[in-house]
Amino acid sequence: MPQIIVNGKSVHTDPHETLLEVLRREGIRIPTLCHWEGLPAVGACRLCVVELDGQVNLVPACATPAAEGMRVLTHSPRVVDARKTIIELILANHPDDCLYCPRKGSCELLRLANELGITERTYRGAKIHHPKDVSSPSLVRDPEKCILCGRCVRVCSQIQHVGAIDFTSRGATALVAPAFGDGLNISSCIHCGQCVMACPTGALTDARHIRRVTSALEDPSLTVVIQHAPSVSVTLGEYFGFAPGTDVDGLMVAALRRLGFKVVFDTSFTADLTVMEEAAELVDRIRNHGPLPMFTSCSPAWVKFVENFHPRWRENVSTCKSPQQMMGALIKNVWAGNNGVHPDRVFSVSVMPCTAKKAEARRPEMLTEGRFDVDAVLTTRELAELITMKGIDFSTLTPSLPDHPFGTRSSAGKLFGATGGVLEAALRTAFHMLTGQNPAAEPIHALRESEGIRELTLKIGDLELRVAAVSGLAAADRLLGEIEAGRMNPHLVEVMSCPGGCIAGGGQPYGHDATAVASRMQALYKVDRGSVLRFSHENQEILRLYREVLGEPLGETSHRLLHTGNGGHHVR
Ligand code: SF4
Ligand code: SF4
Ligand code: SF4
Known part of the structure; x- marks a missing residue:
């Protein structure tokens, strides 16, 4: 194995590694302001400069391949002075x-x-x-x-x-x-x-919503209801000293109550509802000639991406609202009436891993009965800030459970937080809708990869169901290219806009830490492994909602509350 000498110590290098990669693997902190994991080095900020024995000029570690025999100084006086000057100039x-x-x-x-x-x-x-x-x-x-x-x-x-x-x-x-x-x-x-x-x-x-949330909480005429997305419970803890991937669900619910939210619901409940509606829509499209493939619609940046860059595929995007919007519609149009609160006096807040959810909540089709389903959207970052601002000692709280009826979830709904999870959850229920039986709820490992285009063919009764999952929109673009060229022909495609899914969404802790993202993903899988309720269609509160309010998936009330447009596949 090739060796280099770093600060007098011999270190091995792998083929094609840059100096920056070797040094970081060795636990040596090298500052950078332009480097970004997963993208080619540009060497623009020069903060990662190091000194090489025998060379007059300092070299950027991000853009210098590690070569056998190199002697590297990472924090010599020259190097530190250069870095200091760069920051002073900035x-x-x-x-x-x-x-x-x-x-x-x-x-x-x-x-x-x-x-x-x-x-x-x-x-x-x-x-x-x-x-x-x-x-x-x-x-x-x-x-x-x-x-x-x-x-x-x-x-x-x-x-x-x-x-x-x-x-x-x-x-x-x-x-x-x-x-x-x-x-x-x-x-x-x-x-x-x-x-x-x-x-x-x-x-x-x-775009911060903290002020509008605290104003609503201070207004005695409003009932402020909050929902929290599946991935937030495995990322929020990082702000309060917990290791990445620690599930702080109970502490988070307790903190939300301490902040003054009257009612706390779990968006994973409406993820279960999305599964019911989306699986029914898929079966309907398969039986009634498409249009196929059907693309999932729960990632609003993906929906906007289709509208901006691939409008020919708009009709292929599911008409289901996202879980955030379904929950918002249920809160104002079902829960409020059942609890004697006028919907105009309900202020509906969500905690999301995603900045695009703020834009989604303001889309004109996200009004039900003339009211926005969701009034304010906090990112995970904003919730952490709010908890800190209110002096809540997060780690010492007594864990609490969300409220009924929209607080009961299956672990399939929780899987929505990771790439491949929507598909995995939907397949469990589509299988049941097509055969009347449950599939084995074993993990579909091919979908649990976090990178690239993942394809799978499942035999369900007489049907060979072809599905694909992808995260990150460059990868989604490649997948659309494959479909357009006729090299792929899936029935159902899950697209998450953020690489890795919502656990790495644009509203999560800043930066990109691949190890943290992997831990968050494993935390969601652990919830699924440990759950006794692993199928959305077995969630008794979902079944009760259909019995008492919605009728059936894709029924008239479902379309009014849970879908965009007027209920056709062509209206998104
Ligand atoms: S906006 Fe931020 S990321 Fe973009 S160039 Fe400026 S400092 Fe860098
Ligand atoms: S905290 Fe804000 S103002 Fe201060 S250096 Fe950073 S970007 Fe600039
Ligand atoms: S990366 Fe930033 S600028 Fe680009 S589409 Fe996403 S939010 Fe907009």
Whole structure:
């Protein structure tokens, strides 16, 4: 195995590894502001420079292949001085705004300035003023805090195949912005928030809903009801010292009650409902000539992606509302009436792993009886902030359970939080709808891979059901290309916009930590393994809802509350 010498110690390298990969594997922290896991190195910020024996110039570790015999110094005085100068130059025209910045507790630039011991302004650059872009329902863009690292540009174009933002202008006036300097609202942005996850500073952040939620909680005339998405319970704990993948479901529900929410429901319940409706829609499309394949609709950034870039496939997207919107419609149109609350006095909040859910909640077809199903959407990050703001000692709370009737879920509904999970849950119920029997609820391992296009053919009675799952929109684009070229012909396709699914959604803890994402995924699978209720169609509260309110899947009331459009497949 090739060896290099790092700070005097011999270290092995694997073929094609960069110096950065070797050093990080060895537990040596090398700062970067432009590098992003999974994308090719660009060597733009130069913060990862190291010193090589025998070379005059420092080299960027991210773009330098590790070669046999190299002697590397990672923190020599020259290296540290160079890194410090780079940060000082970035700060030369950066606003002195940390106290009021949404990223002050998680800013990579601020952390590096601290780590490098920067305590005074060394360089003074011209400040160019740009207004904040608050036009998007999901994101806020603050160009004055942009350090031109380019992560967002590359994530948006290479991981999501969108290209809503790019570098404009040159030199001191260079900027990252949508085309023609317009607002994000009229760009091709699909609201996924993956750029927010990648941004090291406060230049891209959530469109915050905390204020409107606290105002509602303070209004005695309102009944504030909250729902929480399947993936949030396995990520929220990271803000309160729990290891990634710790399921803090009970503590989270207790915290929501402590915050003052009168009623707490579990969005996994309406994930079960989505399974019922989506499986019925699939069977109906198969029996009544399509259109096929049917694409899942629970990821709003994917729905917007189809609308923006592949409108010919719009009719193939399921008409089911997402679990968030189904729950919102049930809260105002079923729960409120049953509990003597006028729907206008209900304020419906959701906690979601996703910035696109904020935009989804404002789509015109997400009104039922003239009211928005969901009034405010908090990301996981915002919920953590709210819990901290209210002085709640999260880890010492006594765990609590969600309320009935929309708090009972199967573990199939919980699987919605990971890529492949919607499909796995839907297949369990579609099998039952087509055969009258339950399939073995064994994990479908082919769908539990987190990367690439996964295909599967299942024999269900006389039918050979072909399904596929994909996450990340560049991968979805490839999959559409395969279908259009006739190389794939699935009946059902699950698309999650964020790589890995909602556990790595644009509203989750900042950054990209592949190990943390894998732990969160395993936590959801553990819930499924340990559950006695693993089929959505066996959820007794779902069956009762159909008996007492909805009638049957795809029935008239279901269409009114749970589907977009007027009930046809062609109206989304
Ligand atoms: S982006 Fe970071 S350095 Fe800039 S104002 Fe915000 S917290 Fe401070
Ligand atoms: S939210 Fe998604 S689509 Fe919009 S700019 Fe960011 S990465 Fe691109
Ligand atoms: S907006 Fe953020 S991610 Fe994009 S270039 Fe600026 S600092 Fe980097």
